[in-house]
Amino acid sequence: ARPRLHRSNKNHQHKTSVTQTHTRTMLSAFSRAASRRVVATTAFRSFATDAAHKPVIDLHGIHARYANATYVAASKGGMLDQVESELNGLAAAASTSTAFSSFLENPLIPRDEKSAQIAKLLDGSKVSTITVNLCTTLAGNAKLGDLPKVATTYAQLMKAKRGQVDATIISAEPLTKKQTDDIAAAIKATSKDAKEVVIKSETDDSIIGGIQVQIGDQFLDLSVKSRIEEISRTPI
Numbered sequence: 001a002r003p004r005l006h007r008s009n010k011n012h013q014h015k016t017s018v019t020q021t022h023t024r025t026m027l028s029a030f031s032r033a034a035s036r037r038v039v040a041t042t043a044f045r046s047f048a049t050d051a052a053h054k055p056v057i058d059l060h061g062i063h064a065r066y067a068n069a070t071y072v073a074a075s076k077g078g079m080l081d082q083v084e085s086e087l088n089g090l091a092a093a094a095s096t097s098t099a100f101s102s103f104l105e106n107p108l109i110p111r112d113e114k115s116a117q118i119a120k121l122l123d124g125s126k127v128s129t130i131t132v133n134l135c136t137t138l139a140g141n142a143k144l145g146d147l148p149k150v151a152t153t154y155a156q157l158m159k160a161k162r163g164q165v166d167a168t169i170i171s172a173e174p175l176t177k178k179q180t181d182d183i184a185a186a187i188k189a190t191s192k193d194a195k196e197v198v199i200k201s202e203t204d205d206s207i208i209g210g211i212q213v214q215i216g217d218q219f220l221d222l223s224v225k226s227r228i229e230e231i232s233r234t235p236i
Helices: 002-052 062-076 080-096 098-105 111-122 129-140 144-162 177-190 224-232
Strands: 164-171 196-203 210-215 218-223
Touching: 062 080, 062 129, 062 144, 080 098, 080 129, 080 144, 098 144, 111 129, 129 144, 144 164, 164 177, 177 196, 177 210, 210 224, 218 224
Parallel strands: 164 196
Antiparallel strands: 164 210, 210 218
């Protein structure tokens, strides 16, 4: 009887070991699955957060790449307007100060040195870290001379966020306020997501009468001159 009891005990131990191994395997698999779910959820939340801060329009090119990254960083920090104001100020300084403009565009200054100089220049001026980081990154990539163009591109992103549409109206004679307001209302009614229309008026007596409208890369010619040219091209 004793040998049988011994075998029964060994079988019991073997079954227990198998059960424990199976349990550990299940727990390990469950842990890995849970970890994957946590990673996936975190990644999704991160993606959703990033998407919430993306510019409302897609711009491409080297200047847009810097402007887009700056916009996302400023949006996450709740500093979109502040960064816009800072970049506009730097762009204005580049256009009015020969010394500053020359510094930005000077290709003879080593990248590390230029990066350190622009950081020192902005230090203590209450300029945000986001703007400083943009400038030092541009300097490190030998692109600091493109700062005014990056600022212009950032301004485009901000205008799109506000629903602002810029339109240039060319007329033979200066427009009255009512005419300008009527044109702005018409543009707003026909432009998707337009909340504000900013009109820039120009005069050109060569168009004889009517108007020409420039909105971004769209051009609408409603001038008398264009009608005359159209008629002159029509066979009789």
